[in-house]
Amino acid sequence: MARKIGDVILEVKNISLAFGGVKALTDISFDVKEHEIRAIIGPNGAGKSSMLNCINGVYQPQQGSITFRGQAFRHMNSRQVAEMGLARTFQNLALFKGMSVIDNIMTGRNLKMRTNLFQQAIRWGASEREETEQRVHVERIIDFLEIQPYRKTPVGKMPYGLQKRVDLGRALAMDPQVLLLDEPMAGMNVEEKQDMSRFILDVNDEFGTTIVLIEHDMGVVMDLSDRVVVLDYGKKIGDGVPEAVRSNPDVISAYLGTTH
Amino acid sequence: MPTTFTRLMLDHAAQRPDAAALREKDYGIWQTLSWRALATLVRELACGLADAGLQRGQHLVVIGENRPRLYAAMLAAQSLGAVPVPLYQDAASTEYVFPITNAEVAFAIVEDQEQVDKLLEVREQCTQLRSLWFDDPRGLRHYVEPGLAPLDALIAAGRAYDTAHPGFFDDEVRKTQPDDVAAMFFTSGTTGNPKGVVHTHRTLIDRAQAGAKFDKLTSAEEVLAYLPPAWIGQNIFSYAQWLVCGYVVNCPESASTVGIDLNDIGPTYYFAPPRVFEGLLTTVMIRMEDAGAIKKWLFHHFMAVARRVGPRLMDGQPVGALDRLHYAIGRIVIYGPLRNTLGLSRVRVAYTAGEAIGPDLFSFYRSIGINLKQLYGSTETAVFVCLQPDHEARADTVGVPIEGVQIRVSDSGEILVKSPGLLKEYYRNPAATAEVLTADGWYHTGDAGFLDAGGHLKIIDRAKDVGRLVGGAFDAQMFAPKYVENKLKFFPFIKEAVAIGDRRATVCAFVNIDFEAVGNWAERRNLPYAGYADLAQKPEVYELIRECVQKVNADLAVDEKLAGSQISRFLILHKELDADDGELTRTRKVRRGFIAERYQVLVDALYDGKTHQYVETAVKFEDGRSGMVAADLKIVDTKVFPALKRAA
Numbered sequence: 001m002a003r004k005i006g007d008v009i010l011e012v013k014n015i016s017l018a019f020g021g022v023k024a025l026t027d028i029s030f031d032v033k034e035h036e037i038r039a040i041i042g043p044n045g046a047g048k049s050s051m052l053n054c055i056n057g058v059y060q061p062q063q064g065s066i067t068f069r070g071q072a073f074r075h076m077n078s079r080q081v082a083e084m085g086l087a088r089t090f091q092n093l094a095l096f097k098g099m100s101v102i103d104n105i106m107t108g109r110n111l112k113m114r115t116n117l118f119q120q121a122i123r124w125g126a127s128e129r130e131e132t133e134q135r136v137h138v139e140r141i142i143d144f145l146e147i148q149p150y151r152k153t154p155v156g157k158m159p160y161g162l163q164k165r166v167d168l169g170r171a172l173a174m175d176p177q178v179l180l181l182d183e184p185m186a187g188m189n190v191e192e193k194q195d196m197s198r199f200i201l202d203v204n205d206e207f208g209t210t211i212v213l214i215e216h217d218m219g220v221v222m223d224l225s226d227r228v229v230v231l232d233y234g235k236k237i238g239d240g241v242p243e244a245v246r247s248n249p250d251v252i253s254a255y256l257g258t259t260h
Numbered sequence: 261m262p263t264t265f266t267r268l269m270l271d272h273a274a275q276r277p278d279a280a281a282l283r284e285k286d287y288g289i290w291q292t293l294s295w296r297a298l299a300t301l302v303r304e305l306a307c308g309l310a311d312a313g314l315q316r317g318q319h320l321v322v323i324g325e326n327r328p329r330l331y332a333a334m335l336a337a338q339s340l341g342a343v344p345v346p347l348y349q350d351a352a353s354t355e356y357v358f359p360i361t362n363a364e365v366a367f368a369i370v371e372d373q374e375q376v377d378k379l380l381e382v383r384e385q386c387t388q389l390r391s392l393w394f395d396d397p398r399g400l401r402h403y404v405e406p407g408l409a410p411l412d413a414l415i416a417a418g419r420a421y422d423t424a425h426p427g428f429f430d431d432e433v434r435k436t437q438p439d440d441v442a443a444m445f446f447t448s449g450t451t452g453n454p455k456g457v458v459h460t461h462r463t464l465i466d467r468a469q470a471g472a473k474f475d476k477l478t479s480a481e482e483v484l485a486y487l488p489p490a491w492i493g494q495n496i497f498s499y500a501q502w503l504v505c506g507y508v509v510n511c512p513e514s515a516s517t518v519g520i521d522l523n524d525i526g527p528t529y530y531f532a533p534p535r536v537f538e539g540l541l542t543t544v545m546i547r548m549e550d551a552g553a554i555k556k557w558l559f560h561h562f563m564a565v566a567r568r569v570g571p572r573l574m575d576g577q578p579v580g581a582l583d584r585l586h587y588a589i590g591r592i593v594i595y596g597p598l599r600n601t602l603g604l605s606r607v608r609v610a611y612t613a614g615e616a617i618g619p620d621l622f623s624f625y626r627s628i629g630i631n632l633k634q635l636y637g638s639t640e641t642a643v644f645v646c647l648q649p650d651h652e653a654r655a656d657t658v659g660v661p662i663e664g665v666q667i668r669v670s671d672s673g674e675i676l677v678k679s680p681g682l683l684k685e686y687y688r689n690p691a692a693t694a695e696v697l698t699a700d701g702w703y704h705t706g707d708a709g710f711l712d713a714g715g716h717l718k719i720i721d722r723a724k725d726v727g728r729l730v731g732g733a734f735d736a737q738m739f740a741p742k743y744v745e746n747k748l749k750f751f752p753f754i755k756e757a758v759a760i761g762d763r764r765a766t767v768c769a770f771v772n773i774d775f776e777a778v779g780n781w782a783e784r785r786n787l788p789y790a791g792y793a794d795l796a797q798k799p800e801v802y803e804l805i806r807e808c809v810q811k812v813n814a815d816l817a818v819d820e821k822l823a824g825s826q827i828s829r830f831l832i833l834h835k836e837l838d839a840d841d842g843e844l845t846r847t848r849k850v851r852r853g854f855i856a857e858r859y860q861v862l863v864d865a866l867y868d869g870k871t872h873q874y875v876e877t878a879v880k881f882e883d884g885r886s887g888m889v890a891a892d893l894k895i896v897d898t899k900v901f902p903a904l905k906r907a908a
Contacts, residue, residue, distance in 0.1 A: 139287035149516045151288065202399065 005226065006034030009210055010055070010178060015064035017050055017234075024050040025061065025234045032178070037204055037211045039221045042231035043254060048214040049091060051231065052180050055212070056088050057081035068178075083111060087176035089167045091183040091214075097156030101166050104155050105141055108173025109134040141169045144206070145199060161192035168199065172207075179203065181213040185220055193217070197224055218255070222246060230254070262438035264461040266302070266339040268503040270433070273299035276506070279479070282328040285513040285521060293328050295506075301329070301415070303429050305336035308418025310428070312367065312391055316341035316435070319363040319444065323347045323356075323379075324371025326485035326498065326511045329395050329411060333369040334443070334499070338461070339429065341436045345444045345456070346490040353378035358453050359446050360386040363687060369411065372396040380405060438462040444687055445492045447639050456687030457492075457639045467642035467681035468500035470663045474647050475609045481507035481529040482606070486518045492639045493613070497531050500642075522603035530610040534617040537632070540602055541624060562590035563627075570595075570627030576651040595628040604630050611635050611647075618750035619655035626653060634658045636717055640696065640703060642681035646717045657716035667717065668702065673738060674723040675709050676702040708740065710821065720822070725852070727762025734824025734903075739767065741852060744825050747815060751808040752777045756837045756844075758855050760863055761825065768866040769830040770859070771805055772837050778804070793834040793891050802896055805832060809898045816901075823903030829866050830898060831873075833859075834891035840880045862893065871895055 010032040017025040025047045032038045040048050053059040055066060057078040065072050068084055076084075087108070095104050113120075113134065119127040142148055145165050150158060155166055164184060171179055184200065185193045197220060203209050215221045221228060222242040230238035230245055232254040238245045245251055272281065277296035284291050293301075314320060320337040322344050324330050334344040347359055349371065356379065359365070366388050370376055376394050383389060391407045393414050394400055400410075422429060442461040446454040471477075485498035498509045507529070512521035548559050569587045572579050579587075599605040610625070610632045617634065625632040631650060636658035637643035645667075648659035661667045666678040682703050686692045696704045708726040709719040720726065720740040727739040741759040748757035748771065755774040761767035773796055781804070782789055789795040813826040837843040843855055856863055858877075865873035876890040 136287070139289075143287055146514075148288070148513050149520065205401075 005036045008032070009034040009069060010212075011067040012051075012055065013065050013067070015051070015054055015061045015066070017047075017054060017059060017061040023234050025054070025231075028064070028231070028234075028236050030229045030236065030239055032210060032212055033226075034210055035204070035208050036226040037200070037213065037224055039225035039228045040212065040214045040231060041216070041218070041221055041228060045233075046231040046254075047234040048231055049182055050234075052088065052182055052212070052214060055081075056086065056180060082174065085174075085177035086180060087171040087174040087178075088180035089164075089171050089182060089184060091186055093163050093167055095155045095163060095167055095170070098154055100152045100154055101142070101147060101150045101158075101169075102135075102138055102152065104166055105138045105169045105173050106131075106134060108170035109137060111174060112137075137173060137175075141172050144172075144202070145169050161188050161195070164188065164192075164196065165199065168196075168203075172203065172209075175207075176209060178210045178212060181211060183214050183216060185215060185217055193220060200224060262462050263465060264338065264433075264436050264438055264440070265442060265465070265500075265503050266335055266433050266436065268465070269295070269302065269335055270299055272503075272506045276479075279506070280508045281502075281506075282331065282509050282511065283525075284328050284511040285517070285524070288513075290510070290524070298328075298332060298335075301332045302335045302339060303422060304415045304418035305329075305332055305411075306339040306418065306429055306432065307421040307425070308414040308416075309336055309342070309367065310340055310432070311417050311421040312414070314340060314342050314367050316432075317343070317441075318367070319343045319345050319365045321345050321347055321356075321360060321365045321368040322370070322489070323368065323375045324349050324395065324489070325515065326489055326494070326509075327371055327395055328511060330369065330371060330489065331499065331509075333411075338442055339436065340432050341440055343441050343444055345446070346488075346495065347446065348488050348490040349375065350488070353381040357382050357385045359456065360389055362453075362456060363444065364388050366390040367392075369393045369414075370395070373399040376400060376403070376408065380408075436461075438465070441684065443495070445490065445495070445639050455689055455692055458684040458687050459642055460684055463642050463681045463684065464496070464500045465504060466664065467644040467679070468496055468504040470665075470681075471496070471644040471647065472501055472505050474644075474649075474662050475529075477501065477505045477507065477529060477609070479506040481505060481608075482510065482525055482527045483507060483529050484510050484512065484518070484522055484525050484527045486512050486515075486521075487531070493531065493643055496643045497529070519603070523601075524603075526603060526606040528606050528608045530604065530607050532610070532612060533614040534612050534621065535615075537612060537617070537625060538621055541621060544598065544602070558593055562594040565590050566595060566627035567623065570629065571623050574626045574629070574631065574651070574653070591629065598628055599630060607631065609633070609650075613637070613658075616746045617655060620750065622653075622655040636719065638705065640683045641677055641679060641705075642683075644681065645677055645679060648716075652714070652716070654716070657712060657718045659717060660715050661717065667711065669710055670704075672723065673708045673710070673720075673726055675705045675707050675717070675719075677705055678702050708738075729761060729767075729824045730763050730765060732765030732824075735765075737824035738821065739825050740822065743822065744769070744812070744816070744827065745850065747812045748808065751811075753781065753804060754808060756850060758837075758850050758852060759825070759827070760852075760856060760866070764867065766828040766867075767825050768863070769809070769827045770855070770862070771809075771830055771832045773801060773805065773832060775836070792836065793889065796832045796834055797891065797894060799894075802832065802894060805830070806896060806898055813898060814901055818904050820903050823901075826900045827898055828900050829895060831862060831866065831893050831895045834875070834893060835877060835879060835889050838879070841878075865895060 008031045013029050015025055015028045040051055042048050054061050057076045065074060113130055115127040115130050147165055155163055185196050204211055228242055228245045230251050237250040237254060238248045273295040278294050280292045281295045281298045282293040320342055322330055322333055337344040345363060347356060368379060372394060379392055393409055393411045395411045397410050438461045440461060441458055442464055444456045444458050446456050483498050487494040489495060502509045510525045512518050548556060565586050569579055569583045607630055610630055612632060613635045633648040633653045636646040644662055645665050646659040647662050664680045668676045670676055678701050706723050707719050708721050708723040709717060712718050721742040725741055729737045729739050739761045744759040745757040748754045753774055754771055756772035758770040759767055775792055778795060778801060782795060787800055795801060809827050809830055816826045817823050844850055862873055862875055872892055872894050874892045876888055878886060879889050880886045
């Protein structure tokens with residue numbers, strides 16, 4: 001592999017998050033290095049999506065700090081996080097169902113556009129030129145994800161596995177430095193999972209994008225990721241390379257259950 | 261005048277340098293390659309290949325979809341007097357071993373990672389394979405393999421070589437002669453190793469020209485190249501005829517976008533095997549089922565008009581003024597939009613070949629104004645042997661012999677062909693060559709058939725399958741099982757059929773119903789059934805199939821040579837014929853001999869005049885278990901018509 005894992009790019013320190021009396025995350029710390037594929041795993045309700053939401057700026061943790069390229073962001077909203085170069089996909093697809101694949105991915109380019117709403121509504125002059133420029137990026141993503149036959153298909157009419165691919169495409173459209181994937185393989189059949197794994201590896205390889213992914217399927221995680229964080233009941237119970245995590249007794253008991 | 265492919269290409273580049281030669285959809289936009297740009301590309305590739313060591317007479321393997329740079333690679337090899345060998349891009353890696361070792365191929369140009377992976381897999385078995393270039397670098401960045409390089413590197417090397425050796429390319433082109441070998445196509449043998457069919461520039465160009473002249477093709481045609489380039493048909497339509505006529509060949513984005521690309525391009529010259537036409541029609545029919553009531557009514561009304569009037573209009577027969585008007589309205593309301601949806605609105609000439617096409621399917625396309633025709637030919641004949649003239653297209657013939665072709669029917673009923681387009685030989689296989697090519701230049705097609713009264717060739721069956729009737733009203737008449745079976749299978753209710761009759765007085769048949777179609781039919785009639793075997797034995801279903809069989813009989817009776825092949829008795833099998841049980845080949849052809857043996861008791865019952873027969877059959881289930889299926893099968897008689905002499 002030519003891709004080299006670099007320095008720490010994203011650092012999560014002592015994060016705690018509570019909803020009223022429910023503690024979703026307790027004192028979580030881990031880091032993500034540049035160009036690596038970092039997985040967050042754990043049983044249902046372990047706090048994986050909450051963790052991602054904290055990084056993404058959707059939730060504001062009560063304690064702790066998140067540093068991206070040395071810059072701490074405590075009170076940032078999702079848009080500001082996105083502008084810093086973090087993109088994400090969602091566990092339960094949040095695509096525009098009635099819009100075509102092209103338009104959905106184009107929305108991911110929105111942050112790169114300079115024309116305002118009024119100009120875009122008239123779609124003439126600068127705005128038209130800009131759309132053409134952005135379309136080139138969109139087409140590269142369509143080609144990369146092999147969804148050429150569906151350019152003009154409304155996303156709601158496509159099979160689930162392909163919708164997930166479009167979701168990934170929209171996140172990629174932002175040219176992110178870090179890509180946050182929330183259960184990219186959930187609800188997929190084996191073939192779709194293989195395809196998605198291939199695309200994740202390709203994204204990481206071709207664009208050098210750092211990837212943080214949440215996943216349920218242990219097999220997929222172990223094959224894909226460089227390092228794995230394991231959460232259970234909002235606490236970190238393991239962290240390390242896949243082999244180390246696999247043999248960690250706490251992880252085994254969290255996943256398989258033990259007789260207490 | 262005899263010429264070579266490279267010279268044809270260079271002529272186009274000299275005469276119309278800026279005209280489009282090839283188009284490829286890339287990142288959603290059709291990108292055009294002009295003849296001038298193509299000439300430059302070919303020159304650089306040829307110099308690069310020469311620099312890498314490709315010698316006159318050596319072979320270059322080309323594997324991939326239809327891609328402009330792969331076409332250029334074939335031209336480059338031909339410029340040097342080397343021989344491009346296109347191989348099927350969907351073949352398994354092991355299938356490449358024989359062609360590569362057989363022709364001692366040292367060089368290969370392939371499309372992408374998939375093909376590179378396959379060739380690397382078999383590299384140990386193909387030790388002579390030295391250099392491997394790929395067109396699309398995606399996913400290949402980290403591959404470190406001796407001799408593996410991107411096509412761009414070859415082009416860059418070629419550019420340098422060209423500068424260092426000016427005049428080299430032109431000399432090589434001049435040295436290449438029309439009778440030099442131009443290409444080799446491997447035919448998939450059903451038994452044994454595939455055979456490399458060797459063609460020269462002369463054979464391919466001659467047939468391409470004859471076909472182009474027959475259909476008056478010009479440089480204004482648009483063609484969509486979407487079938488495998490390793491198949492000679494694709495090579496003739498989008499390579500040989502492309503260079504002869506100088507029209508535009510369009511390469512689709514990917515195999516899955518062909519439908520969309522077809523619509524973008526609107527080809528004027530189109531080829532597809534029957535299954536593609538069938539698929540298109542099915543899509544239309546399914547969409548019509550979901551359409552609103554008015555649309556549906558319009559569709560059915562005007563399709564009825566089209567069926568009555570359309571084929572006669574296409575064949576240039578007289579049609580009444582009222583019918584003409586009715587059809588003209590239909591063209592505005594239905595046929596035009598339908599042709600447009602299919603992506604066929606600009607088609608001037610469309611061909612189908614490869615297997616028998618159903619008369620309903622064939623006339624559907626002709627009735628909406630698409631000039632669909634049939635042709636006859638094979639890899640060994642450089643395709644064009646017989647073509648249907650514009651106004652004489654019929655579903656059951658394959659056209660008249662075109663310029664340069666002579667046809668003779670041997671005593672055994674086999675069709676023999678003499679044409680300037682015949683293969684030079686099978687590569688390194690003189691025994692196989694001698695088997696099909698006689699000393700005086702006749703090629704044995706292996707097909708049985710005859711020329712009808714109008715001079716049209718009619719193919720009946722593979723020659724080895726044709727039998728004879730013995731005794732009875734049609735004594736000594738030929739019996740063509742596949743011809744009869746195909747006629748039965750054109751009915752949507754019949755999935756498979758097996759005709760029996762060789763060395764017998766009459767013909768009988770086994771029928772397999774199409775479970776989906778007949779099941780659907782039964783449900784609409786509130787006819788309950790428990791499963792396949794139960795449905796197959798319903799008296800109503802027998803009645804349904806009897807009607808189909810009688811229609812086939814009526815059809816056969818018209819043909820005096822085949823009237824004896826009418827089916828006098830039939831039964832419906834209790835199980836589907838299955839490749840797992842050895843009854844079909846993997847490509848779904850019925851294994852007649854095996855079936856006759858396996859169901860000997862049923863064959864006897866058919867000829868003994870019994871009305872039913874009990875049978876037990878061992879079957880293999882999909883999970884590997886085996887079991888027995890037993891049933892008491894009804895046997896019924898059908899109406900047989902006296903042979904009619906056709907008036908025409």
